[in-house]
Amino acid sequence: MNHQAEKPTYEVLGPVERFDERDTVFARERLVPGSPEAHAYYSAHPGLVKIDQRLRKFIQSKEQASPDEAQTMSSALYQAVFGSVNHLALPDAVDGPTAPTRVDMTPAGAAQMVKTLAHYLGADLIRIGPLNQAWVYSHRGCPPFFEEYPANPPHYTGLEESYVDRRYGDPIHIPHRYAISLGFAQDLALIRTGPSSASDLEIGRVYARSALVAVQLARFIRALGYPARAHHMRNYGLLCVPVAVDAGMGELGRCGFLITKELGPNLRLSCVTTDLTMELDSPVDLGMQDFCRKCLKCSESCPARAIPRGEPVMVRGVRKWKIDEVKCLLYWSHTGSACSICQAVCPWTKSRTPFHNLMREIAVRMPAARSWLVKADAWVYGTPFRRRPVPAWLRTADRASKGKDRH
Numbered sequence: 001m002n003h004q005a006e007k008p009t010y011e012v013l014g015p016v017e018r019f020d021e022r023d024t025v026f027a028r029e030r031l032v033p034g035s036p037e038a039h040a041y042y043s044a045h046p047g048l049v050k051i052d053q054r055l056r057k058f059i060q061s062k063e064q065a066s067p068d069e070a071q072t073m074s075s076a077l078y079q080a081v082f083g084s085v086n087h088l089a090l091p092d093a094v095d096g097p098t099a100p101t102r103v104d105m106t107p108a109g110a111a112q113m114v115k116t117l118a119h120y121l122g123a124d125l126i127r128i129g130p131l132n133q134a135w136v137y138s139h140r141g142c143p144p145f146f147e148e149y150p151a152n153p154p155h156y157t158g159l160e161e162s163y164v165d166r167r168y169g170d171p172i173h174i175p176h177r178y179a180i181s182l183g184f185a186q187d188l189a190l191i192r193t194g195p196s197s198a199s200d201l202e203i204g205r206v207y208a209r210s211a212l213v214a215v216q217l218a219r220f221i222r223a224l225g226y227p228a229r230a231h232h233m234r235n236y237g238l239l240c241v242p243v244a245v246d247a248g249m250g251e252l253g254r255c256g257f258l259i260t261k262e263l264g265p266n267l268r269l270s271c272v273t274t275d276l277t278m279e280l281d282s283p284v285d286l287g288m289q290d291f292c293r294k295c296l297k298c299s300e301s302c303p304a305r306a307i308p309r310g311e312p313v314m315v316r317g318v319r320k321w322k323i324d325e326v327k328c329l330l331y332w333s334h335t336g337s338a339c340s341i342c343q344a345v346c347p348w349t350k351s352r353t354p355f356h357n358l359m360r361e362i363a364v365r366m367p368a369a370r371s372w373l374v375k376a377d378a379w380v381y382g383t384p385f386r387r388r389p390v391p392a393w394l395r396t397a398d399r400a401s402k403g404k405d406r407h
């Protein structure tokens with residue numbers, strides 16, 4: 001691939017502190033009020049109690065039936081795409097025994113086979129990199145590892161006690177040397193309707209697909225005789241974005257998402273870690289750090305003011321732009337739907353036409369043209385964000401958020 005760099009474009013300023021999954025908003029909003037886990041967490045973080053109550057209410061509203069027809073339709077769509085992924089999150093779905101006999105492959109042959117299969121299964125972007133242990137979560141925080149969580153179906157119980165890192169608070173240990181990053185494109189027309197039931201549905205559809213492909217690929221590799229574990233939205237053991245940056249899928253942008261040359265930030269990620277030796281891809285330098293300094297479109301379009309306007313800051317040993325994820329998710333709870341405005345407005349989020357491919361090449365190869373490209377994008381596509389209408393077949397569900405302030 002072009003634009004190869006010797007090292008990733010994020011700046012490491014000191015020892016990188018591993019992130020505790022219990023501190024993610026997605027783990028916090030799943031804490032069961034009154035449980036020992038919730039008591040321990042909020043004793044240490046009393047300032048988060050009220051915020052997390054709001055987030056919890058938002059997620060539960062997505063999963064519960066309601067006397068209101070529009071709300072029920074919205075919830076049913078949400079459960080179809082997000083709820084189904086729970087079944088792919090079981091420890092023995094993401095991981096499992098390795099076949100006793102190994103199939104020998106060259107590193108180049110193994111990489112080729114893995115990429116071809118992942119593409120066939122549905123991944124749009126596939127890159128292979130080293131697994132940096134700094135990106136592995138330090139402790140488990142997300143379900144289905146709350147065994148008492150009411151949404152846990154019975155089949156989450158009875159797992160082998162020897163299975164490590166399955167319970168809340170367990171240290172996470174992923175011994176693998178390599179990580180296969182998988183990127184899945186979102187339908188731009190639906191993402192541009194956000195926040196809406198249509199954007200919710202599309203985000204869930206793509207997350208579900210990314211989960212299934214990761215599970216399938218990990219199982220394939222284990223059947224070849226090599227350890228492999230899938231990581232996806234219902235069972236991550238690591239931070240997918242820096243892992244994908246290390247593998248050369250793109251760079252970390254101002255909006256906190258991975259920005260790729262091909263799809264901009266309009267994608268979702270999953271990952272497979274493994275000990276299968278493969279030829280590795282190189283990190284890339286697309287000029288994104290410079291481009292994001294010249295472009296503030298996501299920050300100016302974010303209705304929650306969650307995306308910074310200034311320079312990157314030091315976060316756990318790495319200099320990067322840091323979004324305020326609490327502000328972001330509180331905005332989601334306010335509108336009743338996941339917001340994807342920052343993904344939709346990014347100048348890199350464009351269809352893959354010859355014209356836009358040419359603009360991508362210019363943006364990467366000609367630093368002097370970047371300011372002009374930012375201005376041209378704002379002029380043609382507008383700032384702030386212009387929300388697109390929800391397709392007719394999803395309008396009943398979208399009425400559930402009607403009347404709520406979206407911008």
Ligand code: SF4
Binds near residue numbers: 305339342
């Ligand atoms: S998802 Fe929406 S609220 Fe969150 S950072 Fe992006 S634009 Fe802002």
Ligand code: SF4
Binds near residue numbers: 255348
């Ligand atoms: S909208 Fe602009 S500043 Fe934000 S991530 Fe995209 S290129 Fe960077």
